[in-house]
Amino acid sequence: MEGKELQAYRVGLFRDAARFIKNERIPYFANVVTWKVFDAGHTLDEAMTDFDVMKECVVHFLDNYPCDGLMDTGIRNQFNVTETFGSQGYYYYDKECVGIKDHATCTVDTLMDYIADEDRYVWEKVLPEKYGDEWYQKSKETWKKTFKAYMDYTMFIVKMGSLTGKTYGIPSLAPNNPMSGTISFAVEEMVANLLGIKQMSLAMRRNPEKLDEFIKAWDDKKIQPVIEKIKNGKGPNYKYCFDASVIMLSHNIMSPSQFERFYWPHLEELLKAYEEKDMNIRIFTEGSILRFADYFKDFKKGTLTFHIENDDPYEFREKLPNIAIMGGMTTAMMANATPDECVKYAEQLCNDLGKEGGFILSEGKMVSYRNDAKAENVKAVAEFMRDYRH
Amino acid sequence: MLDSEKLMEAMGDLDEDTVKETLDNVMAEGGSEAQAALAACQKGMDIVGKRFEEGEYFVGDLIYAGELMTDSVEILKDALAGGTGDGQQKTKMLLCTVQADLHDIGKNIVKAMLEANGFDVLDLGIDVAPEKVVEAVKANNIKIVALSGVLTLAIDSMKKTIEALKAAGLDCKVIIGGAPVSEEAMKITGADEWAYSPQKTVDTCRKWAEE
Amino acid sequence: MDKNNYPYASYPKGFNKLAKDILPFFMLPMKKLMMRLLVVILKDG
Numbered sequence: 120m121e122g123k124e125l126q127a128y129r130v131g132l133f134r135d136a137a138r139f140i141k142n143e144r145i146p147y148f149a150n151v152v153t154w155k156v157f158d159a160g161h162t163l164d165e166a167m168t169d170f171d172v173m174k175e176c177v178v179h180f181l182d183n184y185p186c187d188g189l190m191d192t193g194i195r196n197q198f199n200v201t202e203t204f205g206s207q208g209y210y211y212y213d214k215e216c217v218g219i220k221d222h223a224t225c226t227v228d229t230l231m232d233y234i235a236d237e238d239r240y241v242w243e244k245v246l247p248e249k250y251g252d253e254w255y256q257k258s259k260e261t262w263k264k265t266f267k268a269y270m271d272y273t274m275f276i277v278k279m280g281s282l283t284g285k286t287y288g289i290p291s292l293a294p295n296n297p298m299s300g301t302i303s304f305a306v307e308e309m310v311a312n313l314l315g316i317k318q319m320s321l322a323m324r325r326n327p328e329k330l331d332e333f334i335k336a337w338d339d340k341k342i343q344p345v346i347e348k349i350k351n352g353k354g355p356n357y358k359y360c361f362d363a364s365v366i367m368l369s370h371n372i373m374s375p376s377q378f379e380r381f382y383w384p385h386l387e388e389l390l391k392a393y394e395e396k397d398m399n400i401r402i403f404t405e406g407s408i409l410r411f412a413d414y415f416k417d418f419k420k421g422t423l424t425f426h427i428e429n430d431d432p433y434e435f436r437e438k439l440p441n442i443a444i445m446g447g448m449t450t451a452m453m454a455n456a457t458p459d460e461c462v463k464y465a466e467q468l469c470n471d472l473g474k475e476g477g478f479i480l481s482e483g484k485m486v487s488y489r490n491d492a493k494a495e496n497v498k499a500v501a502e503f504m505r506d507y508r509h
Numbered sequence: 510m511l512d513s514e515k516l517m518e519a520m521g522d523l524d525e526d527t528v529k530e531t532l533d534n535v536m537a538e539g540g541s542e543a544q545a546a547l548a549a550c551q552k553g554m555d556i557v558g559k560r561f562e563e564g565e566y567f568v569g570d571l572i573y574a575g576e577l578m579t580d581s582v583e584i585l586k587d588a589l590a591g592g593t594g595d596g597q598q599k600t601k602m603l604l605c606t607v608q609a610d611l612h613d614i615g616k617n618i619v620k621a622m623l624e625a626n627g628f629d630v631l632d633l634g635i636d637v638a639p640e641k642v643v644e645a646v647k648a649n650n651i652k653i654v655a656l657s658g659v660l661t662l663a664i665d666s667m668k669k670t671i672e673a674l675k676a677a678g679l680d681c682k683v684i685i686g687g688a689p690v691s692e693e694a695m696k697i698t699g700a701d702e703w704a705y706s707p708q709k710t711v712d713t714c715r716k717w718a719e720e
Numbered sequence: 721m722d723k724n725n726y727p728y729a730s731y732p733k734g735f736n737k738l739a740k741d742i743l744p745f746f747m748l749p750m751k752k753l754m755m756r757l758l759v760v761i762l763k764d765g
Contacts, residue, residue: 197761197765198765200758200761200762200765201761201762201765204762206762206765215609215662216609216660216662218611219764219765222763222764224763236731238731238732238735238752238756238759239731239732241759241763242731242734242735242759243729243730243731245763246759246762246763247723247729249762249763252722254726255721255722255723255726255729256721257728259738259741259742262728262738262741262742263741263742265758265762266742266743266758269757269758269761272761273757312764316569316572316614317572317614319569320568320569320570320572320573321572321573321576323569323573324523324525324569324570324573325525371568372567372568372569372572373567373568373569374564374565374566374567374569374570375564375565375567377567377569406688410564429688450661451691451693451694454661455693455697484661484689487661488660488661488662489662490661490662490665491661491662
């Protein structure tokens with residue numbers, strides 16, 4: 120099997136696992152990001168600024184570590200664009216990691232200005248503030264070169280999607296179209312981009328009404344159209360492993376009452392829309408989600424798949440037997456155990472959690488740093504999962 | 510006249526308006542009750558810590574509490590004799606985010622809670638190299654070190670820092686905290702303790718200070 | 721130059737002028753989408 124046929128087969132594996140349908144194979148989704156750069160013998164600064172090097176790192180990974188899905192196909196490397204433009208919004212640390220300087224886009228008082236006209240707000244306020252006076256010195260020539268760098272990056276993404284799909288049969292996890300795929304809730308946007316963790320924490324106590332107002336406006340503009348489209352749509356799209364992928368991170372700073380007020384109503388409405396159409400949604404629950412387990416316990420078995428990070432998979436299965444698990448393999452184990460120990464644990468997880476569907480093996484944390492995993496462990500687990508049959 | 514009980518409860522409830530109004534009144538009346546007001550705020554932070562342990566409050570509330578405590582000390586500082594303590598010798602300790610890690614929110618929460626519990630915290634900031642930690646421990650005769658990190662690479666940096674302290678022959682206790690930290694990480698790094706919550710850090714450091 | 725005389729400063733007028741100045745002709749009908757994605761990289765990267 121190869122190419123489109125292999126992609127379709129793998130989509131079937133993910134869908135069966137998500138729906139608790141028994142399948143002779145349990146899929147392995149490699150949550151491996153920049154680790155593959157080091158494993159291929161390169162440094163981060165090389166890979167992040169040279170498309171050929173990044174492609175080599177992705178190909179090296181897929182040639183050596185069989186997997187059914189891959190978190191990152193080498194597309195976290197847009198730095199040529201920002202370097203051409205003249206940005207210093209990031210730095211490399213000893214070539215082993217890259218840090219991007221956080222930049223809160225708004226204050227709690229300007230959130231409504233932002234949502235009223237996002238494009239104008241970003242163009243006239245955010246970008247000039249970020250770049251300072253040099254924003255107004257960027258010549259047409261600089262812009263042309265930057266646009267070319269951006270087009271090169273876009274073409275690289277397309278090329279990598281085609282390579283990983285056609286050559287390696289890796290399916291797309293979920294659609295990226297904002298109208299039907301990756302969805303961001305207001306609270307996530309506020310924590311990640313608009314306010315930051317600190318401002319959000321202060322605002323939840325000091326200005327809850329302002330947050331309510333913004334969340335409603337965001338929901339009306341961004342989430343309701345998605346819900347409408349789901350309701351009027353045909354249901355599952357089997358081109359993808361999941362019909363949507365959502366990242367939940369901001370719940371990790373919320374108390375129960377804050378989650379109830381700012382997050383749950385909008386999240387619930389969207390999840391119910393998918394449930395009614397028998398669609399499958401994957402939620403990457405960064406940190407821990409089990410504090411809020413009660414909210415998810417009544418969803419129809421097979422609708423939700425949680426990619427868990429810090430939660431113990433056995434405790435998760437006990438508390439939420441209706442939700443498929445993606446995860447289970449820890450970077451602690453991948454980094455410190457022997458290959459035999461890793462394989463034994465992977466087998467145990469498959470037997471205990473996946474015999475009747477409901478389990479996809481993956482690493483909880485994104486495997487990013489050099490010492491997050493030993494190559495022999497990744498290889499042993501990947502090969503085990505490729506060959507393992509019930 | 511200060512109502513310490515009411516101030517303590519207001520701090521525990523994270524009622525910013527009541528806390529600040531009370532402290533402004535203390536200063537308006539000459540500041541003679543500043544020390545008592547600070548003590549009430551510190552007890553209020555204990556309530557915050559307890560409510561966090563019980564699940565009523567979470568990280569966002571701790572961040573807010575840290576800010577409120579910092580603002581409270583700022584209001585009272587001119588009237589506090591000899592610093593922010595009650596006149597007793599404070600235990601000096603060191604806190605930082607380890608090398609190659611820039612995260613500081615957790616560190617700052619812990620710092621606010623440690624200071625509220627009477628520690629004199631030397632905060633070296635973020636991305637702190639092992640040598641800097643060794644230098645600061647030597648120069649300040651520090652016996653308690655708290656290392657923070659969020660990235661998985663922080664475990665390596667914590668290990669290097671602890672090894673550097675041992676190689677320098679420094680007798681100090683080390684506690685590690687942050688997202689990637691666990692019992693296993695404690696063993697790998699050679700730390701004396703690990704913290705799954707800010708309150709655990711405070712309780713452990715208190716215990717060590719009394720030894 | 722500053723925001724008063726920088727030709728690309730304002731939205732939508734300056735933004736559209738920039739799009740016309742740098743986009744290939746065939747991309748102009750999609751200028752908002754093409755430029756929006758570039759802006760995201762410059763904002764977040």
